[in-house]
Amino acid sequence: MASGKLLRQLIKSGAEGNHKAFRQVSEEVIREERSKNHHLLANDLEKILYGRAQSIQKFPFALDENVPKDKERGISLLQIKEPARRLEDIVFSDENSSLLEEILHEIHKSEVLKSYGLYPVDRLLFCGPPGCGKTVTAEAVASELGLPLSIIRIDSVVSSYLGETASNLRQVFDFISSVPMVVLFDEFDALGKERDDAADHGELKRVVNAFLQMLDGYSGKSLLIAATNHDHILDSAVWRRFDEVLVFDLPNVGQLRRLLSIKLRGLRREFDIENVEFVSQLKGMSHADVERVLRRAAKDMILSGKEFLTERHVQTAIRREDVRKSRLKRR
Numbered sequence: 660m661a662s663g664k665l666l667r668q669l670i671k672s673g674a675e676g677n678h679k680a681f682r683q684v685s686e687e688v689i690r691e692e693r694s695k696n697h698h699l700l701a702n703d704l705e706k707i708l709y710g711r712a713q714s715i716q717k718f719p720f721a722l723d724e725n726v727p728k729d730k731e732r733g734i735s736l737l738q739i740k741e742p743a744r745r746l747e748d749i750v751f752s753d754e755n756s757s758l759l760e761e762i763l764h765e766i767h768k769s770e771v772l773k774s775y776g777l778y779p780v781d782r783l784l785f786c787g788p789p790g791c792g793k794t795v796t797a798e799a800v801a802s803e804l805g806l807p808l809s810i811i812r813i814d815s816v817v818s819s820y821l822g823e824t825a826s827n828l829r830q831v832f833d834f835i836s837s838v839p840m841v842v843l844f845d846e847f848d849a850l851g852k853e854r855d856d857a858a859d860h861g862e863l864k865r866v867v868n869a870f871l872q873m874l875d876g877y878s879g880k881s882l883l884i885a886a887t888n889h890d891h892i893l894d895s896a897v898w899r900r901f902d903e904v905l906v907f908d909l910p911n912v913g914q915l916r917r918l919l920s921i922k923l924r925g926l927r928r929e930f931d932i933e934n935v936e937f938v939s940q941l942k943g944m945s946h947a948d949v950e951r952v953l954r955r956a957a958k959d960m961i962l963s964g965k966e967f968l969t970e971r972h973v974q975t976a977i978r979r980e981d982v983r984k985s986r987l988k989r990r
Contacts, residue, residue: 665684665688668680669681669685669688689701701805731823732815734812737810737811737812737834737842739808740810742799742801742806742808744795744799745803746759746803749799750946751914755906762800780902780903782882782901783883783884783903783905784897785797785886785907786887786907787907788888788909791908797841800841804882806840808841809835809842810843811831813846816831829869832873835881838880838881839880839881840881842882842883842884845886846888848888871896871900875900909943909945910946912942915941915942916938919938919953920932922949923953926957926960926968927966927967929968930973937970951980955975955976956968956976960972
């Protein structure tokens with residue numbers, strides 16, 4: 660919390676209507692909170708003071724400049740975005756919630772650890788089926804740390820030109836080592852695939868070797884997160900390169916209830932989300948599936964001119980989701 664002196668100055672300038680002094684003191688409060696590693700609070704205060712998040716503007720690079728590109732095709736190798744998701748907007752298992760709390764605490768106290776010759780975690784592996792929160796969690800972690808989120812574009816990193824993929828990876832690692840970010844290697848299995856797979860040619864095996872060497876040599880300030888839907892095909896040597904592994908599963912009944920309470924916040928409804936029979940209708944769905952169902956149900960409610968969301972709206976949306984999945988399976 661800001662010091663008593665700053666709070667007195669803040670209230671005094673506000674009461675007197677001194678807008679210039681109020682802004683200056685507010686900015687000092689934000690700086691003080693950020694110096695204490697209270698980045699989430701500092702970001703919120705900036706949004707209130709400036710009307711939108713200013714956090715990205717403080718980073719020492721232009722978002723559209725200096726991003727490495729594939730030499731042959733001119734495609735950007737990564738996408739940098741300002742994180743919008745928050746940790747409180749995501750439903751985690753108890754295990755993942757505890758792990759994330761420990762990880763963030765380590766990073767916030769990195770200077771204390773370094774004074775003892777220790778370092779916070781900087782490499783995480785997210786595993787689990789699609790739609791269970793791996794990507795949004797990376798975004799929320801970036802938001803908590805007050806850092807931009809950099810998403811590595813695997814489709815642009817992997818080149819058809821011999822040797823170009825390793826060169827692209829080197830450009831990526833050089834860039835993320837120089838600028839503090841949260842870096843997400845999505846669809847990571849494309850880079851960390853088992854090298855003993857007889858179906859793969861020698862070039863891919865060389866890429867995996869090159870990636871592991873770069874991961875071993877990484878000593879930058881960014882937090883690296885690799886996410887995969889297919890952890891069973893990862894090379895055995897990949898696992899020990901990561902400090903922590905978080906497994907994302909389909910939500911259980913308790914998690915579904917929490918998810919419903921978050922996603923239906925602000926919507927008037929005629930059903931109780933504590934009702935076991937109602938919640939059980941969503942069993943087997945991923946977080947993304949549930950969000951899609953509730954979005955469809957809300958649209959149905961609005962377009963039908965209703966003021967309350969009913970169980971019928973949700974059931975209709977569930978049937979549409981079942982049809983969607985059956986069509987995808989037939990492809």
